[in-house]
Amino acid sequence: MYRNFKVLPLIALSFFAMPAPAANHPTMAEVLSASRPSDWRPLDPDNTLYAELPSGRVVIELAPAFAPLHVANIKALARAKYFDGLSIIRAQDDYVVQWGDPDNLRPLPAGIGKLAPEFDSPISRPPSFTRLPDGDVYAPEVGFSNGFPAARAPKPQLAWLAHCYAMVGVARDLDVQSGSGAELYVVIGQAPRQLDRNVALVGRVVKGMELLSSLPRGGAEMGFYAHAEQRTPIKSIRIAADVPASERSDLEVIRTDSAAFAALIESRRNRPEEFFRVQAGHIGLCNVPIAVRERQQSGSQSP
Amino acid sequence: MYRNFKVLPLIALSFFAMPAPAANHPTMAEVLSASRPSDWRPLDPDNTLYAELPSGRVVIELAPAFAPLHVANIKALARAKYFDGLSIIRAQDDYVVQWGDPDNLRPLPAGIGKLAPEFDSPISRPPSFTRLPDGDVYAPEVGFSNGFPAARAPKPQLAWLAHCYAMVGVARDLDVQSGSGAELYVVIGQAPRQLDRNVALVGRVVKGMELLSSLPRGGAEMGFYAHAEQRTPIKSIRIAADVPASERSDLEVIRTDSAAFAALIESRRNRPEEFFRVQAGHIGLCNVPIAVRERQQSGSQSP
Numbered sequence: 052m053y054r055n056f057k058v059l060p061l062i063a064l065s066f067f068a069m070p071a072p073a074a075n076h077p078t079m080a081e082v083l084s085a086s087r088p089s090d091w092r093p094l095d096p097d098n099t100l101y102a103e104l105p106s107g108r109v110v111i112e113l114a115p116a117f118a119p120l121h122v123a124n125i126k127a128l129a130r131a132k133y134f135d136g137l138s139i140i141r142a143q144d145d146y147v148v149q150w151g152d153p154d155n156l157r158p159l160p161a162g163i164g165k166l167a168p169e170f171d172s173p174i175s176r177p178p179s180f181t182r183l184p185d186g187d188v189y190a191p192e193v194g195f196s197n198g199f200p201a202a203r204a205p206k207p208q209l210a211w212l213a214h215c216y217a218m219v220g221v222a223r224d225l226d227v228q229s230g231s232g233a234e235l236y237v238v239i240g241q242a243p244r245q246l247d248r249n250v251a252l253v254g255r256v257v258k259g260m261e262l263l264s265s266l267p268r269g270g271a272e273m274g275f276y277a278h279a280e281q282r283t284p285i286k287s288i289r290i291a292a293d294v295p296a297s298e299r300s301d302l303e304v305i306r307t308d309s310a311a312f313a314a315l316i317e318s319r320r321n322r323p324e325e326f327f328r329v330q331a332g333h334i335g336l337c338n339v340p341i342a343v344r345e346r347q348q349s350g351s352q353s354p
Numbered sequence: 355m356y357r358n359f360k361v362l363p364l365i366a367l368s369f370f371a372m373p374a375p376a377a378n379h380p381t382m383a384e385v386l387s388a389s390r391p392s393d394w395r396p397l398d399p400d401n402t403l404y405a406e407l408p409s410g411r412v413v414i415e416l417a418p419a420f421a422p423l424h425v426a427n428i429k430a431l432a433r434a435k436y437f438d439g440l441s442i443i444r445a446q447d448d449y450v451v452q453w454g455d456p457d458n459l460r461p462l463p464a465g466i467g468k469l470a471p472e473f474d475s476p477i478s479r480p481p482s483f484t485r486l487p488d489g490d491v492y493a494p495e496v497g498f499s500n501g502f503p504a505a506r507a508p509k510p511q512l513a514w515l516a517h518c519y520a521m522v523g524v525a526r527d528l529d530v531q532s533g534s535g536a537e538l539y540v541v542i543g544q545a546p547r548q549l550d551r552n553v554a555l556v557g558r559v560v561k562g563m564e565l566l567s568s569l570p571r572g573g574a575e576m577g578f579y580a581h582a583e584q585r586t587p588i589k590s591i592r593i594a595a596d597v598p599a600s601e602r603s604d605l606e607v608i609r610t611d612s613a614a615f616a617a618l619i620e621s622r623r624n625r626p627e628e629f630f631r632v633q634a635g636h637i638g639l640c641n642v643p644i645a646v647r648e649r650q651q652s653g654s655q656s657p
Contacts, residue, residue: 142568144563144564144567144568145519145520145563145567168631170631170632185491186489186491187491188488188489188490188491188636188637188638189634189636189638215544216448216543216544217448225628225629227631240519240543240544240567241518241519241543241544241545241638241640241641242544242638242641243641244634244638244641245622245625245630245633245634245637245641247632247634248631248632249629249630249631249632260447260448261447261570261571264447264448264543264567264568264571265445265447265567265568265569265570265571266568267564267568268564268567268568319548322548325528326528326552327548327552328471328473328530328551328552329473329550329551329552330548331492331547331548331550333491333492334491334548335491335492335544335545335547337544338544338545338546338547338548
């Protein structure tokens with residue numbers, strides 16, 4: 052019955068039409084199906100990591116625009132095979148999974164050290180920002196910057212990545228200059244936005260999240276594993292560009308400044324599926340799915 | 355160094371003091387440690403479920419104030435041992451775990467049927483509401499009602515439970531009157547607030563979430579398990595009052611209308627721990643931990 056209502060214009064601050072009109076805009080599946088090749092961009096092999104676990108591959112897209120020093124360190128560590136044979140040492144429910152050197156025995160390779168904080172950046176540095184008009188509890192502005200959930204403050208002119216599900220950050224100690232990239236964490240629960248601007252976020256897991264999020268939780272404090280045998284080994288972490296092309300995960304990400312992505316957001320803000328009796332009218336930053344898929348090869352794009 | 359700043363008053367809509375002053379209020383651990391017995395309430399055995407899995411017990415507090423018909427159905431189903439031997443049939447990453455009859459073969463016990471929607475309620479029905487002043491993307495007002503995250507709209511005078519992590523809901527089909535309580539789901543990811551007012555929420559997992567959230571994700575559509583052997587069996591679901599006292603989980607929940615809970619919220623809104631260089635200044639509804647602990651027996655309270 053809702054299908055016969057007309058679509059109301061979206062007014063960001065008007066809560067609740069009652070009963071809710073059903074939208075007759077497309078579903079997310081329909082948006083993706085109707086998207087054009089130009090609505091997508093392939094992952095850049097130079098800024099993509101493959102973390103190989105016994106259960107499979109976790110693919111991470113790096114965000115050098117926000118944390119160039121940390122990303123450079125992580126890439127140098129991967130090239131030095133620093134991560135190979137380390138472990139997932141922590142899985143704290145509704146919070147993070149973390150990996151690194153469980154015994155703090157492995158020295159950092161020569162030339163790689165602890166870094167000055169890249170917890171936020173000048174607002175002009177990230178190359179794009181597509182604002183989400185729905186509002187946010189934590190930041191004055193939120194949106195998407197080239198595939199990553201981000202936030203910014205016109206005063207004091209700062210931008211930063213947001214701690215949404217699947218975001219990857221650099222663990223550090225109390226000293227703000229104590230992170231090197233040798234120990235990384237991934238968000239596996241409700242977005243811990245209180246961490247925004249307190250750590251360097253460096254990327255996002257774009258495939259394989261379920262290999263991390265379904266790990267048994269650690270029983271020691273903060274979700275660390277109490278026993279070595281509970282840890283999951285990291286077989287290797289490699290930069291995609293260093294992996295033979297035939298072994299790469301050929302993925303593409305929706306362009307977050309495209310009309311297709313705007314349509315995707317609307318398909319999730321006001322769900323057109325018949326199941327939804329009431330439409331939310333708004334969407335939280337971390338509730339927007341940033342679509343990733345196997346790369347669709349068109350004839351003209353083939354090498 | 356931040357420790358020497360004075361505490362600024364919290365102003366809900368002023369974003370960003372820069373640099374952030376460190377709060378000198380207590381941490382959450384200190385708040386809980388300083389709380390009094392009267393800041394806590396024991397779980398009501400008549401409105402507590404124990405879902406027994408091979409890996410252990412999941413404890414659910416039911417919310418009859420919001421969904422009395424659905425809670426009554428679920429309790430009747432538990433008393434009829436309807437759930438015993440059913441399975442967890444779905445685990446969709448960053449969304450929900452769901453259990454029920456995988457083959458839809460088990461008839462509902464006599465007298466238990468599909469229910470009219472209890473997706474929201476008159477604003478006056480829930481006995482309490484402690485507002486969280488930090489704002490929300492999805493609802494005009496959010497807060498806590500007797501231990502549950504909740505939302506409300508002064509117009510049209512409705513209240514409802516919010517889909518935060520660990521909330522338990524009643525699965526249904528497209529028909530709004532198709533849920534019985536025989537199939538339940540639990541939120542295991544970023545709060546899917548778009549489901550608010552579209553399904554009947556009936557309670558919250560207060561212990562054992564990690565037994566659900568760490569389950570392998572299902573490989574079929576919507577996270578359903580493709581193969582029967584991937585499902586986790588439900589040994590039994592019982593009402594705590596029906597379990598011998600010696601076998602009960604003796605838990606207590608912080609009173610969400612207490613001063614201690616207000617202090618807990620502030621300890622999470624502006625984290626006083628030295629790690630935090632920037633304090634958020636705000637907190638999302640689903641980021642507030644509703645503390646649960648083993649019941650602290652004082653001498654005078656012993657039977």
